[in-house]
Amino acid sequence: MKALRLEEIGRLAVVELPDPEPAAGEVRLEIIATxxxxxxxxxxxxxNGRRFPGQVMGHESVARIDALGDGVEGLTVGDIATFNPVVVPAAEADAFQGREQMAPGKHVIGVKREVVASFAQRIVVPAVNVVPLPASMPVxxxxxxxxxxxxxxxxxxSGAQPGDRVVVAGGGPIGQSVVLALQMAGIERIVVTELSASRRGLVERLGATALDAAGDDVVDRIREALGGAADVAIDAVGIEPTLRASLQATRIGGTVCLVGMGAPKLALDAFLVSTEERSIVGSFTYSAQDFRDAAEWIGQAPPQAAELITKTVPLEAGHDAFAELAAHGDIPGKVLVRMTETDNSHTDEEEQR
Ligand SMILES: [Zn+2]
Structure with a gap:
């Protein structure tokens, strides 16, 4: 199989690797796009120091179920699926059910250095991590x-509820999917702050209000657009200006959820937390249920979801796509790398065998 491997910092190459074989309890997926x-x-x-030369990254994929290891039931070869990259060891599965992201022994496919992840044409994952998707949706x-x-x-x-006023700091791919998740939760009053005009345009097409994050008056503009102080802020950037604006834009007693990881250390307006009883909560990955709920919603192909994908490039163009994103090219949404030639490559290959 082919894979896109990080050869050295700043350089990816298409390499040939052996096809992985699923062990008992595992499933082999043929990756369609990542x-x-x-x-x-x-x-x-x-x-970030969390990826290494020699590594094959990738954790946001759609795939076709390709082969089942011994003892795997309830999954069908040929079906479209995605995989939850958070792998919890069996010994911790019961104790951390419902909060899998907190299991101390977990690893994340696409992050763990030794695991060949999904910028490869085939990957092996535990069967419990496979989440089937409806064949009817755009793959x-x-x-x-x-x-x-x-x-x-x-x-x-964040605790956001229908009827709440919510501000999202950052209109990049995380901020954009936060808008979808807020809509999924029945929240309608959403303002997103973002520096890039093309990303603001994308956010507006999702049905949220987008404001230019630049300027000293951003907090006033957020409150004006929301018709009052925000009940909840979700910081999808995670740098000092966005955390400060998030705290200032929320009401007394409001909540700021920190999901962006823009900087490892942030100075904090402490009195906005202490004297006005705001809460700051952290958020990292998801529980297995969060993942299944996201899959179910995407499976319904909500019309605004397609807006999040700006372009899909072939495997051979993977390095260039990374380089363009790293150079902060004007790409408003997500870039996917197509790992197989066509949607029905599975069938074609079956016939050749
Ligand atoms: Zn990610």
């Missing part, structure tokens, strides 16, 4: 399940 995550870009540039939307699951979890952590 989304490029901001964390992959930071791995490519060496910024590429399946690559959005993982980023949407991140946002579903952030919205749940």
């Amino acid at each position: 989304g490029i995550c901001g964390s992959d870009i930071h791995g490519f540039t060496g910024e 590429e939307l399946g690559a959005l399940v993982e980023p949407l699951a991140v946002s579903v979890h952030a919205v749940r952590r």
Whole structure:
């Protein structure tokens, strides 16, 4: 099989690797397309130190079930599916049911260095991590399940309820999927702050109000657009200006959910937390239920979901797509790398065998 491997910081190459074989309890997936995550870009540039040369990254995929290991039931070869990249060891599965992201022994496919992840044409994952998708939906939307699951979890952590006023800092791919997750939760008053005009345009097409994040009056403009202070802020960037604006734009007693990981340390307007009793909550990945809920919603192919995918490039153009994103090219939404030649490559290959 072919895979897109990080050869050194700043360089990906298409390489030939052996097809993985599913062990008992595992499933082999034939990857159709994989989304490029901001964390992959930071791995490519060496910024986050969480990806390594020699690694095959990838954790936002849509696939076709290709082969079942011994003892796997309830899944059908040929079906469209995605996979939940958070793998919990069997010994911790019961104790961390419902909060799988907190299991100390977990690893994340696409992050763990030794695991060949889904910028490859085939991958092996535990059967419990496979989430089937309806054949009726546009197949590429399946690559959005993982980023949407991140946002579903952030919205749940934030405690946002229908009727709330919500501000989202950042209109990039995370902020965009936060908008979808808020809509999925029945929240209608949504304002997004974003520097890029093309991303603001995309956010507006999703049905949220987009404001230019630049300028000293951004907090006033947020409150004006929402018709009052925000009940909840979701910081999908995670740098000092966005955390400050998030705290200032929320009401007394409001909540700021920190999901963006823009900086490892942030100075904090402490009195906005202490004297006015705001809460700051963190959010990381998702529970298995958050992931399944995101998959179910994407499976209904909500019309605005397609807006999140800006383009799909062939495997051979993978390096260039990473380089363009790393150079902050004007790409408003998600870029997917198509790992197979066509949608029905599985059938074609079956016939050749
Ligand atoms: Zn990601």
